[in-house]
Amino acid sequence: MSEKTDIGRELDGALQKPKRQLAMVFDLNKCLGCHTCSISCKRQWTRDEGMDNMWWAVVNTQPGKGTPKNWEDMGGGWDEKGEPRPSKIPTRDEFGDAWKFNKEEVFHGGKGKVTYLKPVNTKGESPDWGPNWDEDEGGGEYPNSHFFYLPRICNHCTHPACLEACPRGAIYKRDQDGIVLINDKQCKGFRFCMEACPYKRIYYNHVQDVTQKCIFCFPRVEKGVAPSCARQCPGRLRFVGYLDDEDGPIHKLVHQWKVALPLHEEYGTQPNVYYVPPMSPPAVDSLGKVDPSKPRIPTAYLESLFGPRVKEVLAVLEAEKEKKAKGEASELMDTLIVYKWPEDIFPDFVQDPAEL
């Protein structure tokens, strides 16, 4: 990978690149779908007015429609020629609104026996979608039904479509670590960023009239504390570090072992969140006969998310897993297992926030 496609990009003929780039790797083989990442982020960052429907960190069931619903069909990002792809603003309903319940009526209004809890959205309507409406549905036909979890945050892209769409210059990429931030003093709530982001990870705060998104927990990161989604993750699958740190797990997984892949690289924004694709048991026929040549999760589906190297990556993972099973050494498996927490998973961000 050339230096340019690694962490830099050309803008107006000049190479723009931050001094360093922070990145995350999510090992999808370890994700439990517990949403602790989402909750820890929510508690830390999105409890203010106008943020009730915001989930900067989500966990989607794949195959599935995602958050917002059908975001992969919305456009945004860059086409093959580097031109912006027009898109749309995802609606509150598509994200899945924050619901209100008639708790007063049911619990205190003496109607506990004649009515039941009913959610309504901000418009007062009965919702027909939510942030995890299709959780655990997945795809495939019995006996080859399958699903896996896909945690998603802002990708802090190297070529951020949001940044370049903003007419206010309110979005910037930090030089010291490549974190992409929205300056809410400059933002006027025009929402072009929400259109341009192909991953649809930007929310609109209708109370404050600004857009808001994952900030890679920069106030924590600046104090050596890992982002809350990563530190709180019970599955310990969220690696955090600098892409250029050759001793760190990020560099090992992305560049040395090359088993961590960007989501929808074809969107052209060069995301800095990478995924170790999920392995799956072999497919079986209706009589229960195993077909070891076919994985339960169709490779073509994984390729539609993580690109053409999926097969190769899964083969490396299988081979290394096999080694480990035989009692042989595997640096890759040891890295993915994370024997020592937190130093093996985010070595530069081991500070316990409780001790600050």
Next chain:
Amino acid sequence: MLVKRIDVNGDVLGDPAASVWSTANGETVPLMPTPAAMQPTKYISTKWQNEVYGQTKSVSVKALRNADEIAFRLEWQDPTKNEQRIENTDFPDAVAMQFPLSEDASLFMGGEGTPVNLWYWRADHPARARSDVAHGIGTSRVMDDVSISAQAVHANGRWSVVMRRALSVTKEAASAIQIVPGQTVRTTFAVWEGGNLERAGIKAFSPAWLELEIEA
């Protein structure tokens, strides 16, 4: 256009339905869509180049002053009243006036060293307008040091909005227009149709300065 002096209470001037407006001079200012190629980012140009926007054809402008205030009454056709900002795709209707703060300020939001003052009214905050300053496209900043009160009515498919401000402003004079009786000021207009997702540079604008003679 002559901005007549009429010694009525400011609250009367501020009411778009007040009969005093029938005595004011008026002008119908033609509007046109802002060119897609002039939008500040490539995303916006690409997205909107084949879309229809800025279709508000004109704004009817009237202005009056009393001893210490000036009021502009702007009226334009808009069959859909958009005042909400709840759903992510909600954009309220809006109108703005632009005043040059230097002799050679560009029509297109001023420029470096040649700022403009913008009076910006939007339907989600109908009782006040914002005073902004800009030094070029994409640079407008809210300067909430000057109070512009507003009153708006949407009836019969038309918005009528009055924006009213003290003639002279002392604080931050560099970012707000001074209206001096006996002198002239220039202005242009912009209208956003919220129902068509119009915001920022996606709007109808008047491509020529309207000269206002402030009656002494």
